[in-house]
Amino acid sequence: MDTERLIGENRDVWARFVPHPYMVKVVGDPGSLRPWVLEDYHFVRGGAIRFMLALASRAPPEGHLDFLLESTHRLATMEVPIFLEVSRDLGGVDLGREPSMATVSYVSFLNHLATSMDFVYGGAVALFAEEWAYYQAWKWLSGKSQHPVLVRLSSHWSSREFCEYVERLREMVEGMQGDQKTAAGVFRETCRFELLFWDSLNGPDTH
Amino acid sequence: MDTERLIGENRDVWARFVPHPYMVKVVGDPGSLRPWVLEDYHFVRGGAIRFMLALASRAPPEGHLDFLLESTHRLATMEVPIFLEVSRDLGGVDLGREPSMATVSYVSFLNHLATSMDFVYGGAVALFAEEWAYYQAWKWLSGKSQHPVLVRLSSHWSSREFCEYVERLREMVEGMQGDQKTAAGVFRETCRFELLFWDSLNGPDTH
Amino acid sequence: MDTERLIGENRDVWARFVPHPYMVKVVGDPGSLRPWVLEDYHFVRGGAIRFMLALASRAPPEGHLDFLLESTHRLATMEVPIFLEVSRDLGGVDLGREPSMATVSYVSFLNHLATSMDFVYGGAVALFAEEWAYYQAWKWLSGKSQHPVLVRLSSHWSSREFCEYVERLREMVEGMQGDQKTAAGVFRETCRFELLFWDSLNGPDTH
Amino acid sequence: MDTERLIGENRDVWARFVPHPYMVKVVGDPGSLRPWVLEDYHFVRGGAIRFMLALASRAPPEGHLDFLLESTHRLATMEVPIFLEVSRDLGGVDLGREPSMATVSYVSFLNHLATSMDFVYGGAVALFAEEWAYYQAWKWLSGKSQHPVLVRLSSHWSSREFCEYVERLREMVEGMQGDQKTAAGVFRETCRFELLFWDSLNGPDTH
Numbered sequence: 001m002d003t004e005r006l007i008g009e010n011r012d013v014w015a016r017f018v019p020h021p022y023m024v025k026v027v028g029d030p031g032s033l034r035p036w037v038l039e040d041y042h043f044v045r046g047g048a049i050r051f052m053l054a055l056a057s058r059a060p061p062e063g064h065l066d067f068l069l070e071s072t073h074r075l076a077t078m079e080v081p082i083f084l085e086v087s088r089d090l091g092g093v094d095l096g097r098e099p100s101m102a103t104v105s106y107v108s109f110l111n112h113l114a115t116s117m118d119f120v121y122g123g124a125v126a127l128f129a130e131e132w133a134y135y136q137a138w139k140w141l142s143g144k145s146q147h148p149v150l151v152r153l154s155s156h157w158s159s160r161e162f163c164e165y166v167e168r169l170r171e172m173v174e175g176m177q178g179d180q181k182t183a184a185g186v187f188r189e190t191c192r193f194e195l196l197f198w199d200s201l202n203g204p205d206t207h
Numbered sequence: 208m209d210t211e212r213l214i215g216e217n218r219d220v221w222a223r224f225v226p227h228p229y230m231v232k233v234v235g236d237p238g239s240l241r242p243w244v245l246e247d248y249h250f251v252r253g254g255a256i257r258f259m260l261a262l263a264s265r266a267p268p269e270g271h272l273d274f275l276l277e278s279t280h281r282l283a284t285m286e287v288p289i290f291l292e293v294s295r296d297l298g299g300v301d302l303g304r305e306p307s308m309a310t311v312s313y314v315s316f317l318n319h320l321a322t323s324m325d326f327v328y329g330g331a332v333a334l335f336a337e338e339w340a341y342y343q344a345w346k347w348l349s350g351k352s353q354h355p356v357l358v359r360l361s362s363h364w365s366s367r368e369f370c371e372y373v374e375r376l377r378e379m380v381e382g383m384q385g386d387q388k389t390a391a392g393v394f395r396e397t398c399r400f401e402l403l404f405w406d407s408l409n410g411p412d413t414h
Numbered sequence: 415m416d417t418e419r420l421i422g423e424n425r426d427v428w429a430r431f432v433p434h435p436y437m438v439k440v441v442g443d444p445g446s447l448r449p450w451v452l453e454d455y456h457f458v459r460g461g462a463i464r465f466m467l468a469l470a471s472r473a474p475p476e477g478h479l480d481f482l483l484e485s486t487h488r489l490a491t492m493e494v495p496i497f498l499e500v501s502r503d504l505g506g507v508d509l510g511r512e513p514s515m516a517t518v519s520y521v522s523f524l525n526h527l528a529t530s531m532d533f534v535y536g537g538a539v540a541l542f543a544e545e546w547a548y549y550q551a552w553k554w555l556s557g558k559s560q561h562p563v564l565v566r567l568s569s570h571w572s573s574r575e576f577c578e579y580v581e582r583l584r585e586m587v588e589g590m591q592g593d594q595k596t597a598a599g600v601f602r603e604t605c606r607f608e609l610l611f612w613d614s615l616n617g618p619d620t621h
Numbered sequence: 622m623d624t625e626r627l628i629g630e631n632r633d634v635w636a637r638f639v640p641h642p643y644m645v646k647v648v649g650d651p652g653s654l655r656p657w658v659l660e661d662y663h664f665v666r667g668g669a670i671r672f673m674l675a676l677a678s679r680a681p682p683e684g685h686l687d688f689l690l691e692s693t694h695r696l697a698t699m700e701v702p703i704f705l706e707v708s709r710d711l712g713g714v715d716l717g718r719e720p721s722m723a724t725v726s727y728v729s730f731l732n733h734l735a736t737s738m739d740f741v742y743g744g745a746v747a748l749f750a751e752e753w754a755y756y757q758a759w760k761w762l763s764g765k766s767q768h769p770v771l772v773r774l775s776s777h778w779s780s781r782e783f784c785e786y787v788e789r790l791r792e793m794v795e796g797m798q799g800d801q802k803t804a805a806g807v808f809r810e811t812c813r814f815e816l817l818f819w820d821s822l823n824g825p826d827t828h
Contacts, residue, residue: 045682046682049682049686049690050323050678050679050682050686051678053674053675053677053678053690054674054675054678056674057530057671057672057674057675057678058530058671061666061667061670061671065670065671065697066697069670069674069693069694069697070694072690073690073691073694076686076687076690101312101399101400101403104312104316104396105308105311105312105315105316107319108312108315108316108318108319109311109312109315111315111319111322111323112314112315112318112319112322113315114678115318115319115322115323115529116257116318116322116471116472117472189311192308193308196308252475253475256475256479256483257471257472257475257479258471260467260468260470260471260483261467261468261471263467264464264465264467264468264471264528264737265464265737265738268459268460268463268464272463272464272490273490276463276467276486276487276490277487279483280483280484280487283479283480283483321471322736323678323679324679464737515726515813515814515817518726518730518810519722519725519726519729519730521733522726522729522730522732522733522734523725523726523729525729525733525736525737526728526729526732526733526736527729529732529733529736530671530732530736603725606722607722610722
């Protein structure tokens with residue numbers, strides 16, 4: 001699978017995404033990050049962790065199972081506490097609220113992929129798309145604000161460690177044999193859900 | 208599970224749904240049904256059939272497996288040809304186009320439910336919600352137009368046979384033991400996706 | 415996928431299978447078919463139907479979904495009644511008894527394949543192996559006994575219709591792209607479970 | 622769920638299991654542990670890890686997801702190296718060989734449970750049964766041999782840490798609402814597969 005091509009074919013999405021208007025707003029007003037805390041907490045807790053577990057459970061033992069298990073473990077033990085910490089720092093975000101339809105849709109899309117398609121084209125491509133997008137979004141923000149919450153977040157998702165993790169995902173996808181057209185479809189749909197997620201944060205409350 | 212309560216708790220959704228502004232538009236201009244043909248074709252072909260198969264594959268053999276298998280078979284052999292027929296009658300709708308994000312989201316939500324939750328609260332409640340909503344929507348339209356396509360569609364989804372099928376789904380849900388609160392959550396989320404589906408048909412093209 | 419090669423590589427299994435000593439015994443004493451009625455009823459009702467539904471739910475809509483749905487529907491409406499009929503003709507077999515470990519294992523193996531591997535190598539190859547083996551077993555028996563129950567059964571599983579179904583499965587597997595080695599592994603394991611199933615019918619009661 | 626009752630109802634299995642004849646043989650001749658190394662390595666690598674991942678991916682985020690993820694992570698990082706170490710200490714066991722039908726059956730049974738039933742009755746009960754049995758088997762062996770490999774193994778699976786893990790699984794099952802009869806069926810079937818696994822180690826080579 002040619003990941004450069006997957007990324008290149010979605011320039012129209014990246015143009016709307018890096019930077020996303022919501023990120024621009026957040027730089028000017030870090031308090032506007034509050035809906036993101038709720039939505040991304042649900043995305044990770046209720047969605048991404050399950051998605052990665054489902055993916056790992058279908059990975060060949062000799063293949064990427066250990067890598068995916070290790071990554072899920074890190075997500076659960078390192079990223080989930082970040083949301084709790086940032087929620088506190090922003091004066092308390094009610095994490096018990098229902099997530100938006102955009103978040104529920106994105107989470108459903110990823111988890112359906114992980115169980116319906118085979119390991120290759122399904123989750124692996126989508127996981128790379130999702131994490132690559134996250135890396136781009138937060139790298140853009142890096143250095144643009146001295147607000148401790150934004151520094152905290154961008155230093156996590158644009159760190160060397162996170163970058164290496166995204167590169168490892170890219171290698172996993174690169175090493176896969178299969179139909180580039182199917183992979184391109186999954187990649188693009190994931191990008192569109194990522195964009196929908198950020199659009200919904202910027203728009204009126206959709207709860 | 209108390210289905211009257213499930214329906215009663217979602218009066219706010221039904222108020223926006225029966226009739227939905229898109230249905231009102233369709234009565235005045237049957238040609239505006241064209242995006243619906245594309246989206247519902249994908250919903251049924253790429254989504255509902257898989258969802259019902261996944262649900263049936265997890266149903267106890269002594270329980271609802273036969274009913275769900277029979278219903279899926281009817282969906283595939285009776286409803287799919289309706290979309291092809293109506294597409295022709297409306298001058299040809301390109302069914303090869305990608306469905307909207309609303310459709311992909313709804314389909315993902317249902318299929319994720321079918322594999323992630325247990326049989327009871329997952330798909331069964333969602334399937335009832337979805338079909339009940341469809342029955343209400345098309346029953347409203349019934350008799351409001353003499354346009355052959357609308358007569359064809361409303362006569363199918365408000366037929367005695369379809370009504371009996373929806374009642375059978377209701378009995379299945381009624382007969383289930385379990386936590387009403389979880390069921391209510393699934394029912395409400397399904398209603399919101401149904402509404403999102405119709406809203407997207409009425410809005411600007413979201414492809 | 416080269417199905418001739420898949421079949422050819424398992425000559426050692428077929429040598430023990432066509433005819434299987436249990437089948438030889440059944441020709442001499444049709445009453446010894448009673449444990450088979452129980453086990454195969456459970457295999458079909460509790461196992462093969464779910465397996466095929468799970469497989470169909472993951473098939474591409476443009477691909478084999480309709481064929482698999484149609485085949486499952488026929489299995490449920492045509493084969494299940496055969497077991498009830500034969501149970502009656504053999505003086506009543508208690509179909510409520512627990513199936514043997516061999517049957518539970520075989521059913522688990524198939525269903526796990528259907529959800530864990532991708533569509534191609536998982537269920538499709540296994541389904542072909544299973545049905546091909548059944549066709550061989552009953553074709554051997556065909557004409558060897560005038561006992562009405564054996565005539566009934568062999569006329570079903572060695573009929574032209576069943577033969578065409580098995581050929582259609584073969585074409586499905588032939589048309590698949592993918593790693594022959596993985597397919598060979600799945601094919602062989604399915605053959606071994608098929609053999610285990612027949613061995614268990616011939617051996618001491620394993621309940 | 623009453624776990625004392627689940628255990629008590631299977632006294633006939635435990636009587637054949639603690640001690641299992643294979644364990645008695647191993648105490649007298651530690652080298653006879655070699656087939657176990659192969660089979661249990663496959664059971665854990667190809668089976669139990671996937672099973673627990675699939676289970677975790679369906680656990681409610683507020684519930685047992687973190688516990689199951691943590692346990693799977695420990696299994697992969699702590700237990701898998703034990704097999705490699707013991708294989709070396711026993712003069713090298715070819716871990717690339719195919720596992721026996723008993724192992725493939727057990728692994729299939731667990732993984733099918735994890736995806737086919739709901740979280741409660743499916744995997745959770747089976748996981749408890751499996752780990753409880755393992756704890757009993759190795760606790761029996763503890764102190765019966767000074768052979769370093771047996772000391773290594775029994776000190777792991779009868780350690781305080783492993784005991785606490787099994788107790789935590791028991792609490793998880795105890796806290797579950799649901800039909801005791803279904804749970805009893807799953808528990809018993811798991812016990813039978815555990816017994817089959819040990820029987821196969823003691824018998825003639827079934828490869």
